[in-house]
Amino acid sequence: MNLKENATKNWKDYLMVGVGSIITAGSINIFLVPYKIAPGGVSGIATVLYYVSNGKLPVGTTMLALNIPLFLLGMRFIGKKFVLKTLFGTVLLSVIIDLTEPFTNTFVKNFLGESGSLINSQDILLYALFGGFLMGVGLGFVFRSGATTGGTDLAARIVTHFFPVLTMGETLLLIDTSVIILAAVAFKSFQLGLYAIVTLFISSKVIDAILEGVNFAKAxxxxxxxxxxxxxxxxxxxxxxxxxxxxxxMYTGNKKKVLLCILNRGQMPMLKNIVKDVDRNAFIILADIREVLGEGFKTYE
Structure with missing residues (x-):
């Protein structure tokens, strides 16, 4: 990759971090914080502290303050390669959350209902679902650019550095679960803890879809x-x-050719008919494929 192409890629990466941060901030300010939904991570801790302090500790500023020691430890024990984009994403997300809070509060009061008013469980479930979806989209854009927004993923890297017996997935699950339990205790609501789990699950699935692709095929x-x-x-x-x-x-010892073919889902009925017409005794094994790169499918970026 030449210098011009590298500069273009970096520009696109930072743009994607910016867009992802805006979307993530919207999900936190509109759907999660007003209704005390704390789906793990630094944002969950910041949400708890925001309510415990009666709004004196802004969510964005608290997130940035919590991330500072994580950055220092990350640079010391993990390396400095990740720092620039991650620092940019972390600071930008925190700033956008605090700057847009007055506008999003007005939106919430006018269109979604005041956070202190009586809201039924179905409403909060919808906010948990949409909040998780938007957070997943925003963080997916950030992760796809090669950055993070700090928080639990950075903390998980630090923990696995000292305790390699734990995987990243296990560490993230442990940290996020601890935050959700903390929020449920602080808000004295087991129900809010369950909503936070729903949000966390939805966001993780959306992140996977953005990072791994949604153009499913069949092998x-x-x-x-x-x-x-x-x-x-x-x-x-x-x-x-x-x-x-x-x-x-292995039973007969006979040599056979095993055919491998990658198809779009819509072509499966035609393939089954082809095999049935030629050999009704044939075995067909189907497997879901997340993404296919190459001729006839998705092109390389």
């Missing part, structure tokens, strides 16, 4: 004595490539 393995005929019809009728793998039936 098909076909085991048949008539594999050549099946492959020929797939090549012609479906216009899809087929790869033959060498296989051995």
């Amino acid at each position: 098909v393995f076909i085991i048949s004595d008539l594999s050549d005929q099946i492959a020929a019809k797939i090549l012609i009728d479906l216009d899809r490539g087929v790869t033959a793998l060498d296989g051995t039936g």
Whole structure:
């Protein structure tokens, strides 16, 4: 990658961090903090402190203050490569949360109902769902750019540095669960803890979808004595490539060709009909594929 391409990529990465931070701030200010939904992480701790202090500790400022020691430890024990983009994302998110709070508070009061008013469980569930979705979209953009917004992912890296027996996933789950329990105790509401779990689950799934792709495809393995005929019809009728793998039936010891083909979901009925017409005794094994890069599918970025 030449200097110009590298500069363009960095510019796009920082732009994506900015957009992701704005979306994440919106989810926190509009759907989560007003209704005491604290889905783990630094934002969850900041939400608890905001209410415990009767609003004297702004959420954004508190998040930034909590992240400072994490950054110092991260630079010392993990390395400095991640620092610039992550620092940018962390500071930007904290600033946007505090700057937009007056506007989002007005929006919440006028359109969603005051946080102190009586709101039924269905309403809060909707806020938990939409808050989790928007947070997942925002953080997905940030993570895809190679940055983070600090918080539990940074804390998890530090913990696994000292305790390598723990995986990143286990550490993140432990930290987020602890924060949710803290919020449930502070707000004296088991129900709010459950809503926070819903938000955390939705956001994690959306993040995965953004990072790994949503263009699902199917990987098909076909085991048949008539594999050549099946492959020929797939090549012609479906216009899809087929790869033959060498296989051995362990019961009979016979050599067989195992066909591997990647298809769009809409082509599955046609493939099943092709195999059925050629060999009703064939085995078909289907597997979900998250993302496919190459000819006929998604192009390389």
